[in-house]
Amino acid sequence: MSATTAPIDLTTTLQTMFDRQRLHAPVQALTTAAERIDRLKRLQHWMLTNEEAIQQALYADFRKPAPEVSLAEIYAVNSELKFIIRHLKRWMKPQRVPTPLNMVGTTGYIRHEPKGNVLIISPWNYPFSLMIKPLLAALAAGNVVMLKPSELTPHTAALLNRMVQALFPPEEVALVEGDAAVAQALLDQPFNHIFFTGSPAVGRLVMAAAAKHLASVTLELGGKSPAIVDETAPLAEAAGQIAWGKCINNGQTCIAPDYLLVHESVKAPFLEAFRTAVQRMYNADGRGVEASDSYARIVNQRHFQRVRRLIDDAVEKGASISLGGQVNESTNFIEPTVLDGVTSDMQVMQEEIFGPVLPILTYRNREEVVQQVNAGEKPLALYIHSRNQQNIDYFLAHTSAGDTVINDMMLQYSHPEIPFGGVNNSGIGKSNGYFGFQEFSNQRGVVRRDFGTLKFVYPPYTPRVRKLINTLMKYF
Numbered sequence: 001m002s003a004t005t006a007p008i009d010l011t012t013t014l015q016t017m018f019d020r021q022r023l024h025a026p027v028q029a030l031t032t033a034a035e036r037i038d039r040l041k042r043l044q045h046w047m048l049t050n051e052e053a054i055q056q057a058l059y060a061d062f063r064k065p066a067p068e069v070s071l072a073e074i075y076a077v078n079s080e081l082k083f084i085i086r087h088l089k090r091w092m093k094p095q096r097v098p099t100p101l102n103m104v105g106t107t108g109y110i111r112h113e114p115k116g117n118v119l120i121i122s123p124w125n126y127p128f129s130l131m132i133k134p135l136l137a138a139l140a141a142g143n144v145v146m147l148k149p150s151e152l153t154p155h156t157a158a159l160l161n162r163m164v165q166a167l168f169p170p171e172e173v174a175l176v177e178g179d180a181a182v183a184q185a186l187l188d189q190p191f192n193h194i195f196f197t198g199s200p201a202v203g204r205l206v207m208a209a210a211a212k213h214l215a216s217v218t219l220e221l222g223g224k225s226p227a228i229v230d231e232t233a234p235l236a237e238a239a240g241q242i243a244w245g246k247c248i249n250n251g252q253t254c255i256a257p258d259y260l261l262v263h264e265s266v267k268a269p270f271l272e273a274f275r276t277a278v279q280r281m282y283n284a285d286g287r288g289v290e291a292s293d294s295y296a297r298i299v300n301q302r303h304f305q306r307v308r309r310l311i312d313d314a315v316e317k318g319a320s321i322s323l324g325g326q327v328n329e330s331t332n333f334i335e336p337t338v339l340d341g342v343t344s345d346m347q348v349m350q351e352e353i354f355g356p357v358l359p360i361l362t363y364r365n366r367e368e369v370v371q372q373v374n375a376g377e378k379p380l381a382l383y384i385h386s387r388n389q390q391n392i393d394y395f396l397a398h399t400s401a402g403d404t405v406i407n408d409m410m411l412q413y414s415h416p417e418i419p420f421g422g423v424n425n426s427g428i429g430k431s432n433g434y435f436g437f438q439e440f441s442n443q444r445g446v447v448r449r450d451f452g453t454l455k456f457v458y459p460p461y462t463p464r465v466r467k468l469i470n471t472l473m474k475y476f
């Protein structure tokens, strides 16, 4: 994340690519719903006929199990695609707005026009869907797009590059592979909108770069998302859901439950249910989690060491490992690990974990939960496991989060009618379905005068005009 300067030839290449897209943007803006849908369908066809290649790329990058790729990458994209295709024509129509009394004689409506030149920078953890879902929304809204995938998943980045070259002329969609230096060089270009998914630290840099051109931004960031389990929660169900949320993609999910707040009266049975759930999902045949085909790995050595240090630091400061704890440095394997007796001075409670490690905090009353959650940044997700409506309402009313799921995990990402995203440190702006389309569109207000006039309030401000203005202020 250090400041980076791009070599001159890189800058020139990106400038040329950008300029070509800028020239084409007005043409792209005029595309009809049918033409945009045609592009989306081509992408859909490529994705569905290349499912195996996508699975292989992700397996090569961090041993992501093929069914997890189908579910969290391909299915996630395909369901969004179908939703957009079904609704795009309606979204693109000018939206009439009601005419209030003081606007009698006019008609008002909203035109969704594309923002124009768009940049999408994506992370490595769901490297296919987190690049393609925003691309669908950007294309649906009629933009031209430059894409920058993460350098940490090079097999998927190369595959995405092939896909883009096969499907789109470079003036419509172009992909640039590379690291932070390439991203920074791209950010020098005067994009109209930047859609960034990644860490809050890099999100700040992106927003600062966007400020130079006053580009609008969508920032899909991360942070510490708590899961609350109260004394009324169905424990076996909640434990299964939380274990799945914590272990899918090896815990490297922005909306994974980061830490647990469990009512002290149900901690012991919850832990037992969590252990059972992990065994059922990843050790059904008794060969150990490491032998499981269903368990991905930490993406690289750097992140492996980072997560391992979080465990070591917690243990050194007095936490105990009540489940798991095994690691294998040569394969970036970390067993699902539960840390008990954690305190706020431990690093594991200070930074986003992004690995299969679950710290457990207990509470006695609801106020303690709210205090703990509100002591940190507003989370991307907050999960509530409870059968008590008063508790659910209390937690919702006294905290803030990008999204909340009650009695399940991670549904917010795949629900096309739910605005997905964070708040402040966990993100700015929302995506999914219509919200994504809106994010990539300028909502241009249009007011047309049909009859009548405002002439009667024009200067000079004679006593008669003043009286009219006073009447206007009093009655309208």
Ligand SMILES: NC(=O)c1ccc[n+]([C@@H]2O[C@H](COP(=O)([O-])OP(=O)(O)OC[C@H]3O[C@@H](n4cnc5c(N)ncnc54)[C@H](O)[C@@H]3O)[C@@H](O)[C@H]2O)c1
Residues within 6 Å of the ligand: 001, 002, 121, 122, 123, 124, 125, 126, 130, 148, 149, 150, 151, 178, 179, 180, 181, 183, 184, 197, 198, 199, 200, 202, 203, 205, 206, 219, 220, 221, 222, 223, 253, 254, 255, 352, 354, 380, 421, 422, 426, 427
């Ligand atoms: N809200 C969401 O939808 C969502 C989804 C997935 C991941 N995330 C978050 O992303 C983070 C993990 O992903 P990551 O490690 O790839 O994030 P990251 O911020 O390190 O990298 C994301 C992208 O930014 C680029 N980048 C890195 N340094 C840069 C710089 N100095 N200037 C410009 N661009 C730079 C990278 O090349 C990559 O393409 C976690 O915090 C996670 O919570 C959020």
